[in-house]
Amino acid sequence: MPSFFNGIFGHKPSPNVVPNHGQYPEPVTEEQNSFLGLGPMCRHAEDLAPILKIISGKKSEGLRLDENVDIKKIRWFYQDADAGSFFVSPVSPEIRELFEKIARHLEKAHSIKAAKVCYQRFSKSGPLWFANMKSPGGPSFQEQLANLNGTINPWWELLKWVFGQSEHTFIGIMTCLAEKGGCKYGDEKYEYLVREKNEFRRELSDLLGEFVFSLVLVLLSFLHPTPTAEEVL
Numbered sequence: 001m002p003s004f005f006n007g008i009f010g011h012k013p014s015p016n017v018v019p020n021h022g023q024y025p026e027p028v029t030e031e032q033n034s035f036l037g038l039g040p041m042c043r044h045a046e047d048l049a050p051i052l053k054i055i056s057g058k059k060s061e062g063l064r065l066d067e068n069v070d071i072k073k074i075r076w077f078y079q080d081a082d083a084g085s086f087f088v089s090p091v092s093p094e095i096r097e098l099f100e101k102i103a104r105h106l107e108k109a110h111s112i113k114a115a116k117v118c119y120q121r122f123s124k125s126g127p128l129w130f131a132n133m134k135s136p137g138g139p140s141f142q143e144q145l146a147n148l149n150g151t152i153n154p155w156w157e158l159l160k161w162v163f164g165q166s167e168h169t170f171i172g173i174m175t176c177l178a179e180k181g182g183c184k185y186g187d188e189k190y191e192y193l194v195r196e197k198n199e200f201r202r203e204l205s206d207l208l209g210e211f212v213f214s215l216v217l218v219l220l221s222f223l224h225p226t227p228t229a230e231e232v233l
Contacts, residue, residue, distance in 0.1 A: 003041050004221040010041040011048045017056050017063070025144055031132040031194065076106055076114040077207065078218040082122045092224035102218060117207070117217075121200040124193075128200070130178060131193035134185040142176045154180065 003010025015034040020027050027033045040051035053060040080099040081091050106112040121128075142151040145168055152168070154176035160166035161173060183189035208215055 001222060005227060008041055008043050009045045009048055010039060011052060012037050012039040013052060013056065013063075017059050018052075019057075025139060028135045028138050031197075032135060035129065035132050072110050072112060073214055074112070075215045076103075076112055076218070077117050077216070078102065078114055079117050079119060079122065080220070081118075082125065082220070088123075088126075089223050091220065094225055095220065095223065099218065114218075119200070119203060121196060121203065124196060126178075127182070128193055128197050130182050131190050132197055134183070134190060136185050140176075141172075141179050145172060145176065152176065 015037055018038040020033055020036050020038065023036065023038065027036050038055065040048050040055065042048055042051060049065045052063070053065055056063070078099050080096050082088055103114040103116075106114050139148055140151070142154060146152050154173050157166045157168050157173050158177070161168070161170055166173065183193065204217070207217070
């Protein structure tokens, strides 16, 4: 999203391609490591691969970044919505039209038929993310917003935010409240959401199958283009 919001090119590689060591706060569980990922952001698209090779070190050897790609041999899929999550705003018509433009261009320029898919588990992306970012005894988001020196009171900060007096963003405060009211590490709901994440990963792996290096799944970056100043905060 930082690249999308700022009109540059970015690439988030697969989990564990780029080491998370040194990232703050550093991930402490296997699930956190699989969700967090570092990648290059560049003004020019041709700079993405060289920078990724540098920051991924020896792991870049297995990424086949220097191989030529025949676009006509790639299978294309796309999903233009999140499968109807109740708490998520609808995707704008402009963004939906972009997916149609991509499909039309592929068919016209390369005789490729892009297939539309709909994975229902995308509607659970919020709860899945929160559950898999939990850690046993690790600092909560409230503690992190206090720079690990105590904790903040998200309800008090929300009241202050209404009057423009909070030092924290609205999304930061709401993340604290969502974390506070969500599942706890190791409880029944947590275990269910981790299983759902693993099942979702298997679904996507089944789609990739033997075509892991010759398949593209196009997904949303954001709900609508060009967010206004401070809109996402």
